[in-house]
Amino acid sequence: MNSLEVSNLKVWDSRTGKVLVSNSSFQVKQGSCLAIVGESGSGKSLTCRAIMRLNKAGLRQSGDILLGGVNLTKLSEKEMRKKRGKQLCLIVQNGMRAFDPSCVVGVHLKETLAWHFGWSRDDIADRMKKAMESVMLKDPISVMNSYPHQLSGGMLQRVMIALAIVLEPDVVIADEPTTALDTISQFEVIEQFIQLRARMGCSMIFVSHDLAVVKRIADEVLVMKDGEIVESGTTRDIFSLARHEYTRYLVSTKLALNHHFKKIMGGVSLVDN
Numbered sequence: 001m002n003s004l005e006v007s008n009l010k011v012w013d014s015r016t017g018k019v020l021v022s023n024s025s026f027q028v029k030q031g032s033c034l035a036i037v038g039e040s041g042s043g044k045s046l047t048c049r050a051i052m053r054l055n056k057a058g059l060r061q062s063g064d065i066l067l068g069g070v071n072l073t074k075l076s077e078k079e080m081r082k083k084r085g086k087q088l089c090l091i092v093q094n095g096m097r098a099f100d101p102s103c104v105v106g107v108h109l110k111e112t113l114a115w116h117f118g119w120s121r122d123d124i125a126d127r128m129k130k131a132m133e134s135v136m137l138k139d140p141i142s143v144m145n146s147y148p149h150q151l152s153g154g155m156l157q158r159v160m161i162a163l164a165i166v167l168e169p170d171v172v173i174a175d176e177p178t179t180a181l182d183t184i185s186q187f188e189v190i191e192q193f194i195q196l197r198a199r200m201g202c203s204m205i206f207v208s209h210d211l212a213v214v215k216r217i218a219d220e221v222l223v224m225k226d227g228e229i230v231e232s233g234t235t236r237d238i239f240s241l242a243r244h245e246y247t248r249y250l251v252s253t254k255l256a257l258n259h260h261f262k263k264i265m266g267g268v269s270l271v272d273n
């Protein structure tokens, strides 16, 4: 069964008429993780934001997006707002952008959860504390009382994952969630994403330019180039039997990089090849 079905998605710039994502169709199976890969500017973020219906005002979109059978493109903005967070959760690259810089993190979390569930302040604090502890945020109370700029990028991403644990969405969309992090935080945050999926059984779209991460986390892969899907398949097939020249280029570049890394690290590998 599919959690999410995207059919003939097109995104274009209404001012210039330029098509930025064209005729894109794909599905995310219940409980599985679909990675979207491709070079910068290939349309990965626009695709994610189109699913959330959060692209900038100058951009238009057409096509159908079914979430659990409900066509999101037919919903009013009010109905869509109820879906965001509770059923469809977007975790972005820069955690700072997800939070209001003028409020401590706890305010944002309480507002989001009170709006979706109407829980009491104590209930929210209790649930968030447990979720934060489960993603290795050691002092949840101090995290909730901190302004976003007082927390590291890795901590902010973990707060977002903790929020997703409490919201229990059907689909989590993670748009390059580790790109802005240092290597150790990247590793830790990826582990939390893997655990999030294992624990909640949610479906996931994971955008990354890092094929080692994709290999670790994704069941299926979608390769985008210039706003089009050029190839899709299981992660195993994409890495071993890529048909499209561009996919082969991506995979071979990664393997060459890994080979180099292995050489300078004396045998430690970034990705199994």
Ligand SMILES: Nc1ncnc2c1ncn2[C@@H]1O[C@H](COP(=O)(O)OP(=O)(O)OP(=O)(O)O)[C@@H](O)[C@H]1O
Binding pocket: 013, 020, 038, 039, 040, 041, 042, 043, 044, 045, 046, 047, 056, 058, 059
């Ligand atoms: N608001 C906008 N108005 C016009 N063009 C845009 C807008 N946002 C993005 N684009 C263009 O759409 C194309 C796809 O952008 P998108 O952000 O989806 O790329 P991406 O694959 O996510 O890249 P990256 O890996 O760098 O994040 C790019 O050429 C970009 O310049």
